[in-house]
Amino acid sequence: MLDFHKVSYQYPTENVDIIEELSFHVARGEFASLIGVSGCGKSTIFRLITQLLHPKSGTIDVGGKNIIGQKSYVGYMPQKDLLFPWRTIGQNLELPMELKGLSRTERERRRNEVLEEIGLKGYGNKYPKELSGGMRQRVAFGRTILTDSELLLLDEPFSALDFLTKLEMQEWLLTEWQQLQKTILFITHDIEEAIFLSQTIFVVGHTPIHTLERIQVPLPKMRTRACLNKPEIAALKNDLLEMLRRQVVS
Ligand SMILES: Nc1ncnc2c1ncn2[C@@H]1O[C@H](COP(=O)(O)OP(=O)(O)O)[C@@H](O)[C@H]1O
Ligand SMILES: [Mg+2]
Incomplete structure (x- = not known):
């Protein structure tokens, strides 16, 4: 559904690339999250997919075709409503x-x-x-x-909500995704949120973003919050926390 091929991007005011020859793939129908510390470049990836920004090299495909010249290929929900x-x-x-x-x-x-x-x-x-x-x-x-659009990009949609509303919205979104059969790429810095919602988690290890670490969440598509208490999920949570702690933004 979504393919990055060696995409590089540099903000005009900066002297280094923030994204450096990045390649990754999101399958059709998948719920994937992108996690990483604040300022690491997550929203920049979304701005490239929506063509608010243009790569200095590399290509981005949606539905197997270059996004340049395509219309209505993506639905974008920015960080604020x-x-x-x-x-x-x-x-x-x-x-x-x-x-x-x-x-x-x-x-x-x-x-x-x-x-x-x-x-x-x-x-x-x-x-x-x-x-x-x-x-x-x-x-x-x-x-x-x-x-x-078959591909939806959601940028930290629940980060400003109070705790209980956020939990309700996560459950609601999971049901929506199961009904709508869309491909969702979801940005969050909340590890538990990423685990509860996603089949795949892409971790931004460091900036400039050259690779994304891909992690499969060992839970079925239909899941409940109780699944988060499984020992393998607690272990995954710890691993992700360690990865984010090690993350350096240069
Ligand atoms: N228009 C811009 N010009 C220069 N630098 C920018 C611009 N927008 C964002 N940045 C920088 O790029 C980095 C990544 O921004 P962003 O992708 O919004 O991060 P994230 O969404 O992971 O918090 C930040 O360090 C930010 O300062
Ligand atoms: Mg952001």
Whole structure:
């Protein structure tokens, strides 16, 4: 679904590459997380996939094709929910469809479907400020799926939520992923969150990012929070913690 081939990137104001000949692969339908300390370059990888930034060398493929020239190949949920405060929830959800030029009736039909999907039926005419943090994140996720892309990029979507809301949202997202059959790449610095959600974890070992360490989570697709108490999961948690502690950002 997603392939990096020897991708390098350097911010124009910096004198070294932050990403250096990086190659990695995410399979179709997979839930993969990207973990690493703050500032190591995780969001930069997302900006390259969305073409907000362009590699200085190397190529990125989505669905087996170079992303250059492709449209609607990715849905991106940035670090902040970024709902437009002057638009209602319904209007926020319609945005990706407006950009695509869908008809008004089609937009309303899909919008209502998604409102139901994210558990916010009846909230279409409310404004973002009238919703809780968890609800706003669900709207942002709804807007991301309305891009109709098979690949979804979620950048620390739950990091600003309180503890219990965060746990609820993780469970909700896992169910959504199982129903929607999308490929999800999820950024977090929370080890437990990465383990609970993912089939695969990519660890950023150091910056510049030259390789990602790929770890398979030994849990079935359908899982509960109780699975986190298994001894092999506790061991994995420790290993990941050690890896992050060793991480040096140069
Ligand atoms: N526009 C920019 N110009 C120069 N450096 C940047 C820019 N954006 C981010 N960086 C630097 O690149 C590094 C990685 O940023 P980012 O990918 O956002 O990290 P992460 O998401 O892992 O916290 C940071 O050290 C940051 O200072
Ligand atoms: Mg970031």
